[in-house]
Amino acid sequence: xxxxxxxxxxxxxxxxxxxxxxxxxxxxxxxxxxxxxxxxxxxxxxxxxxxxxxxxxxxxxxxxxxxxxxxxxxxxxxxxxxxxxxxxxxxxxxxxxxxxxxxxxxxxxxxxxxxxxxxxxxxxxxxxxxxxxxxxxxxxxxxxxxxxxxxxxxxxxxxxxxxxxxxxxxxxxxxxxxxxxxxxxxxxxxxxxxxxxxxxxxxxxxxxxxxxxxxxxxxxxxxxxxxxxxxxxxxxxxxxxxxxxxxxxxxxxxxxxxxxxxxxxxxxxxxxxxxxxxxxxxxxxxxxxxxxxxxxxxxxxxxxxxxxxxxxxxxxxxxxxxxxxxxxxxxxxxxxxxxxxxxxxxxxxxxxxxxxxxxxxxxxxxxxxxxxxxxxxxxxxxxxxxxxxxxxxxxxxxxxxxxxxxxxxxxxxxxxxxxxxxxxxxxxxxxxxxxxxxxxxxxxxxxxxxxxxxxxxxxxxxxxxxxxxxxxxxxxxxxxxxxxxxxxxxxxxxxxxxxxxxxxxxxxxxxxxxxxxxxxxxxxxxxxxxxxxxxxxxxxxxxxxxxxxxxxxxxxxxxxxxxxxxxxxxxxxxxxxxxxxxxxxxxxxxxx
Numbered sequence: 169x170x171x172x173x174x175x176x177x178x179x180x181x182x183x184x185x186x187x188x189x190x191x192x193x194x195x196x197x198x199x200x201x202x203x204x205x206x207x208x209x210x211x212x213x214x215x216x217x218x219x220x221x222x223x224x225x226x227x228x229x230x231x232x233x234x235x236x237x238x239x240x241x242x243x244x245x246x247x248x249x250x251x252x253x254x255x256x257x258x259x260x261x262x263x264x265x266x267x268x269x270x271x272x273x274x275x276x277x278x279x280x281x282x283x284x285x286x287x288x289x290x291x292x293x294x295x296x297x298x299x300x301x302x303x304x305x306x307x308x309x310x311x312x313x314x315x316x317x318x319x320x321x322x323x324x325x326x327x328x329x330x331x332x333x334x335x336x337x338x339x340x341x342x343x344x345x346x347x348x349x350x351x352x353x354x355x356x357x358x359x360x361x362x363x364x365x366x367x368x369x370x371x372x373x374x375x376x377x378x379x380x381x382x383x384x385x386x387x388x389x390x391x392x393x394x395x396x397x398x399x400x401x402x403x404x405x406x407x408x409x410x411x412x413x414x415x416x417x418x419x420x421x422x423x424x425x426x427x428x429x430x431x432x433x434x435x436x437x438x439x440x441x442x443x444x445x446x447x448x449x450x451x452x453x454x455x456x457x458x459x460x461x462x463x464x465x466x467x468x469x470x471x472x473x474x475x476x477x478x479x480x481x482x483x484x485x486x487x488x489x490x491x492x493x494x495x496x497x498x499x500x501x502x503x504x505x506x507x508x509x510x511x512x513x514x515x516x517x518x519x520x521x522x523x524x525x526x527x528x529x530x531x532x533x534x535x536x537x538x539x540x541x542x543x544x545x546x547x548x549x550x551x552x553x554x555x556x557x558x559x560x561x562x563x564x565x566x567x568x569x570x571x572x573x574x575x576x577x578x579x580x581x582x583x584x585x586x587x588x589x590x591x592x593x594x595x596x597x598x599x600x601x602x603x604x605x606x607x608x609x610x611x612x613x614x615x616x617x618x619x620x621x622x623x624x625x626x627x628x629x630x631x632x633x634x635x636x637x638x639x640x641x642x643x644x645x646x647x648x649x650x651x652x653x654x655x656x657x658x659x660x661x662x663x664x665x666x667x668x669x670x671x672x673x674x675x676x677x678x679x680x681x682x683x684x685x686x687x688x689x690x691x692x693x694x695x696x697x698x699x700x701x702x703x704x705x706x707x708x709x710x711x712x713x714x715x716x717x718x719x720x721x722x723x724x725x726x727x728x729x730x731x732x733x734x735x736x737x738x739x740x741x742x743x744x745x746x747x748x749x750x751x752x753x754x755x756x757x758x759x760x
Contacts (some may be wrong), residue, residue, distance in 0.1 A: 170634065170635065172210075172630075172636075173634040173636035174636075175209050175211050176206070176211055176631050179202050179211075180202075180631060182202070183202050183627065184666070184670060187670035187671070187674060193484040194616060195673075196615075196617075196619040196620045196623065199624050199626075199674065202623070202625045202626070203217050204628070205566055206630050211633075211634060216626070217626045218622075218626075219335070219625060220624065222624055223332075223622070224588040224623050225327045225330060225334075225588075225728045226328075227588060227592070227619075228587055228711070229328070229617075229621065231591035231592045231594065232595075233514060233612045233614060234278045234594075234595040234598060235572060236278045236281045236612070237281060237608060237612030238598035238604040238609075239277060239566075239569040239570060239573060239603075240281040241603075241604055241608055242565040242566040243566050245286065245567045248273065252268075253265050253269075253289075256297075259366075261304070262294075263304065263362060263363045263366060264359070266290065266304060267310075267362060267363070268309075268359070270308060270312055271312075271314050271355050273324045274312040274314075274323075275315045275316070276319065276322070276573055276577060277573070278316075279312040279322075279716075280614075280716055281612075281718060282312050283308060284551075286308055287721065290304050291303065301724070301725060302372055302373035303366060304372050305721035305725030305727070306721060306732070306735060309717040309718050309720070309721045310358060311362075312315050313707070313717060314351075314359065317347065317706050318351040318704055319344055319347065320342055320343070320347060321343060321577075321591075322351070323706055324617065324621065324700065325673050325706060326347065326702050327587075328621050328624075329680055329701055329705070332625060332628055333387075333684070333698055336628070336632055336680070336681060337684065337694070338358075342698075344580045344587065345581060347699060347703075350703065351703075353750045354747065356744065357746045358739060361738065362739075370734075370735060371731070373725060383583065389442050389461045389462040390440070390441050390455070390462055392437055392438065392440075393459070393461075396457065397457055398435050398459070399435055399458075400435070401435055402433070403416060403430070404431040407456060408441070408456070411759060415443065416429050417506045418442045418535065419433070419441055420439070421436060427506065428504055428506050428535075440462050441459070443528060444507070444509075444562050475541070477536060478508075478535055479505070479533075479534045479541060479542050479544065479554065480531055480533055480534075480554045481532050481534060481550040481554070481725065482551045482719070483526055483532065484530065484549055484551060484719070485529075485747040486548060486549065487528065487549035487550065488502070489526050489549070490526055492526065493523050493525055493526055493527065494496075494507050497526065503536070503540065503543070503544060503547070504537065504539075504540040505535060505536035505540050505544070507534055510524050510526070510530055510531070510532050511532075511726070512527065512723075513727065513728045520568075529719055529722040529723050545611060548614075548615070551720045565601070565602065565603040568601055569603040569604075572598055575597075576590045576591060576593070577590075581620075590672055602627075617673070621677075627677065628678065628680060632685075637682045637684070638688075640682050650690050652690065652757035655697070656697060656700055656748055656751065658759065659683050659686070660703070660704045660744050660747055660748060663676065663701050664704040664744060666678065668708055668740075676702070676705035679705075680701055683700075691759060692757055692758055693755060693756055693758060696756075699755070700748075703743065703747045704744070704747070709739035710740050711729065711732050713731075
C-alpha cells in the first residue's frame with residue numbers, strides 16, 4: 169500500500185476505536201476530525217472531502233426528517249396505532265398487535281420519530297392492559313428496526329448506502345422497494361421470534377414511571393416564618409444554596425410558583441420552600457433559624473400550576489453531563505431545569521441527588537418553566553422528552569400529513585420523480601399546508617446525524633481512492649477462498665459487529681467501499697453484498713448503544729444491558745441466517 173492508503177487505514181482504525189471506547193465525543197465530531205486529517209495530509213482534496221455534504225442522499229434524508237416530524241407532530245402515528253392496538257388477550261397477542269403496525273409505519277418513516285411517538289402511548293396502553301411495560305419496549309424498538317429494512321426510506325442508513333454506492337460505482341442505485349422482499353423475510357422472522365420468545369426472555373422490570381409514581385416521596389416542604397430573620401434575605405445569604413443532602417427546587421408564593429430558584433432570589437414571609445433530595449435531611453433544614461414545618465394545604469408539587477412543568481427525559485450518549493454529577497455538570501444553569509429524581513435500570517436512585525453521576529440511558533425527572541420544555545426538545549443531549557401532563561397533539565392535520573407521505577412514496581415508486589425531488593416536494597407541502605411549523609421543521613433536522621453522514625462519505629472516499637479498500641478486499645478474498653457464500657456471511661458478520669460497537673450509519677459507510685472492492689476482486693455481483701450491508705447495519709439488537717432506538721427505550725423500559733444480550737444476540741443470529749439464505753435467492757452472487 170502507498171502512504172495515502174496507510175493514512176486512510178490508520179484514520180479509519182482510530183475512528184473505530186474512538187467511537188467504540190469514547191462515545192461521549194459524538195460520531196459527528198469524530199468523523200469531522202477524520203475529515204480534517206485526511207485533507208491536511210493530502211489524502212483527499214477539499215472537494216473530495218466535502219462532496220458528501222452535497223450528496224442527494226443527504227438532502228433527501230433532511231427532507232424526510234421534516235415529513236416524519238409532520239406525521240408525528242400532527243398525531244398521525246397515534247391516530248393509526250390507537251385504532252389498532254385495542255385490548256388483546258394475553259402478552260403474545262398484544263406483542264403482535266404492537267409490532268405489526270410499528271413495522272409497517274417504520275418502513276415509511278424514519279425509526280426515531282416513530283419510537284419517540286410510541287413510547288408514551290405504549291406505556292399508557294400496557295398500564296391499561298396490566299402488563300409490564302418492560303415486555304414491550306424492546307419489541308417496540310425491534311419492530312421499528314425491522315420496519316426500517318422494508319424500503320429504501322425506512323432508515324437513513326439505507327439512503328446513505330445507496331448514495332455512496334452511486335458515488336463509488338457510478339450506477340443508478342436502487343429503487344424504493346428493491347430491498348423489500350429481503351426486508352419482509354427478516355421482519356417476518358423477527359416478529360415471529362419476538363412474539364414467541366419475548367415473554368420468556370424479557371423479565372418484568374420496574375419502569376421510571378413507577379419509580380417516580382409518588383413524587384412527594386423525594387421532596388420535603390418547609391415555610392419561611394414571617395416573624396423570623398429570613399424575609400428580605402437572598403437564598404445564598406440564608407444559607408440555602410449549599411446544603412449537603414438536599415437542595416431548593418421551587419418556591420410557592422401567594423399561590424404562584426417560582427421554579428429553578430436562583431441564588432439571588434429574595435425570600436418573603438409565608439413562602440413555602442420545596443426541597444429535593446434525602447427526605448431524612450429535613451431535620452437539618454428545620455435547624456435553620458426562620459424555617460418552620462409547612463402544615464395544611466395540598467403539597468406544592470401535587471398542584472397544577474401554569475408556571476411549572478414536570479418532564480421525563482432520557483439522557484443521550486452524547487450528553488455533555490455524562491460522567492459528571494448533577495452539581496458539577498451545572499444542570500440547573502445549563503438546562504434551566506431542576507432535577508427531582510434519577511432512575512437507572514428502572515430503579516429510583518436514592519441518596520444525595522447532587523452527587524449522582526449521570527450515565528447514558530438514565531431517566532431524569534425534571535421541573536422547569538414551560539419555555540424550558542421547548543428548549544430541551546431542541547437539545548441533542550436528550551433522546552426523549554415527555555411532558556407528564558400528557559400534552560395531546562392536534563390531530564386535524566394528521567390525515568393530510570399521511571397523504572403527503574403516501575404521495576412521496578407513490579411518486580418515487582413509479583419513477584414520476586426521483587426520491588430526492590419527491591422528498592423535497594413532500595417537505596415543502598408539509599410546510600405550506602401547515603402540517604408542521606417552520607420552527608418545528610428546523611428542530612426536526614438532526615444536525616449531528618446529517619454531519620455524520622456528510623463527513624463519513626469522506627472516510628469512505630479515502631479508503632476507495634487510496635487503494636486501501638482494494639488491498640483489504642484482496643486479503644478478505646484470500647481468507648474466504650473466493651467462496652461467494654462465505655464472503656456474504658463474512659460481510660454480514662463484520663458489519664453487524666461494527667454496528668453494535670459504533671453507530672449503524674458509520675458502520676455501513678466504513679464497510680461499503682471494502683465490500684464493493686471485495687465483489688470486484690472476486691468477480692461477484694455486488695448487489696447482494698450491498699443489501700447485506702444495509703441489513704446488517706440495521707441489525708443492532710444486542711446492545712442499547714448500537715442503535716438510537718434501543719437507547720431510547722432503555723430507560724423507559726427499566727432495562728439492564730443483560731436484557732438486550734438475552735434477546736438481542738438470538739435476533740442478530742436469526743437475521744444473519746435469513747439474509748445469507750434469502751439474498752442469493754433474490755440476486756445471483758456471481759455476475760451473469
